Amino acid sequence: MLKIKDLRKSYGTFELNCSMEIPAGCITGLVGSNGAGKSTTFKSVLGLISIDGGSIEVFGKEIHTWTKAEKQRMGVVLANGGFNTYLTMKDMETVLSRMYPRFDRAMFREYCRRYQLPADKRIKEFSTGMLAKAKILAAITHKADLLLLDEPTTGLDVLAREELLDMLRAYMEENEERTILISSHISTDLEGLCDDLYMIDNGEIVLHEEMDVLLGQYGILKVTQSQFDAMEKQYLLRVMKESYGYRCLTREKQFYMENYPNLALEKGNVDEVIAMMVKGEAI
Numbered sequence: 613m614l615k616i617k618d619l620r621k622s623y624g625t626f627e628l629n630c631s632m633e634i635p636a637g638c639i640t641g642l643v644g645s646n647g648a649g650k651s652t653t654f655k656s657v658l659g660l661i662s663i664d665g666g667s668i669e670v671f672g673k674e675i676h677t678w679t680k681a682e683k684q685r686m687g688v689v690l691a692n693g694g695f696n697t698y699l700t701m702k703d704m705e706t707v708l709s710r711m712y713p714r715f716d717r718a719m720f721r722e723y724c725r726r727y728q729l730p731a732d733k734r735i736k737e738f739s740t741g742m743l744a745k746a747k748i749l750a751a752i753t754h755k756a757d758l759l760l761l762d763e764p765t766t767g768l769d770v771l772a773r774e775e776l777l778d779m780l781r782a783y784m785e786e787n788e789e790r791t792i793l794i795s796s797h798i799s800t801d802l803e804g805l806c807d808d809l810y811m812i813d814n815g816e817i818v819l820h821e822e823m824d825v826l827l828g829q830y831g832i833l834k835v836t837q838s839q840f841d842a843m844e845k846q847y848l849l850r851v852m853k854e855s856y857g858y859r860c861l862t863r864e865k866q867f868y869m870e871n872y873p874n875l876a877l878e879k880g881n882v883d884e885v886i887a888m889m890v891k892g893e894a895i
């Protein structure tokens with residue numbers, strides 16, 4: 613559905629260099645800290661910035677060959693901008709219905725009602741959470757095949773985030789070919805939503821893993837110096853020195869559970885895996 617190959621973009625000392633494949637029918641997450649390159653990746657895919665190299669293919673076509681038809685098949689939320697806040701939701705309904713043949717007016721109105729988004733108030737007067745919801749509505753109500761969502765949950769409280777994630781799940785269930793690429797720095801959002809996860813750090817993809825594998829097979833070992841010296845290290849991805857000895861990230865939790873039952877082993881969540889991938893040393 614979306615293929616990014618050796619995408620390069622430099623801003624001064626920052627260099628983005630990434631490859632990703634987003635398969636149809638999947639929700640893929642892109643997680644990374646502030647300034648890691650998430651928005652730059654999204655803007656590149658959308659052709660909003662010029663790139664320094666690499667190729668980007670959506671629906672089997674390179675971005676420079678896209679026509680209106682390809683653009684209409686995408687729904688987008690940008691972290692910053694990309695949204696005319698002088699409009700009201702009523703104006704937005706008119707704009708979207710003109711832009712997109714598949715715009716679902718009934719769905720738009722139903723969600724405006726459910727989210728208590730007033731029809732006649734300018735969007736620039738909305739609260740942060742209301743704006744986030746309005747952006748999502750604009751992205752999903754034209755039945756897009758591919759959603760590109762850059763930090764869509766920013767500014768939402770816990771309940772509103774859950775609502776939004778449920779909305780995305782429902783969106784996927786309507787058609788099994790639908791595809792989402794979503795970025796967030798709230799990893800719990802991605803844990804419960806995504807099938808696949810990319811981690812980006814300082815412009816580079818440092819990990820690509822299926823979510824089930826990440827949550828099921830990754831583990832954090834906390835070991836003393838002597839335990840570390842004695843243990844098998846071939847299944848360790850990263851190691852970090854700690855006051856008690858070492859913290860180690862493994863992708864083979866089961867191996868250590870079976871062979872070293874006395875070692876302290878924790879299930880790794882996405883945040884811990886990210887921290888280890890970024891701050892730990894490769895072994």
Ligand SMILES: Nc1ncnc2c1ncn2[C@@H]1O[C@H](COP(=O)(O)OP(=O)(O)OP(=O)(O)O)[C@@H](O)[C@H]1O
Binds near residue numbers: 623626647653691
């Ligand atoms: N227009 C620009 N001009 C100069 N530097 C830029 C520009 N846009 C982005 N950058 C730089 O590129 C790097 C990556 O920024 P980007 O916005 O892609 O990160 P991000 O992962 O989306 O971060 P955040 O989570 O904070 O939104 C940063 O160092 C940023 O300062």
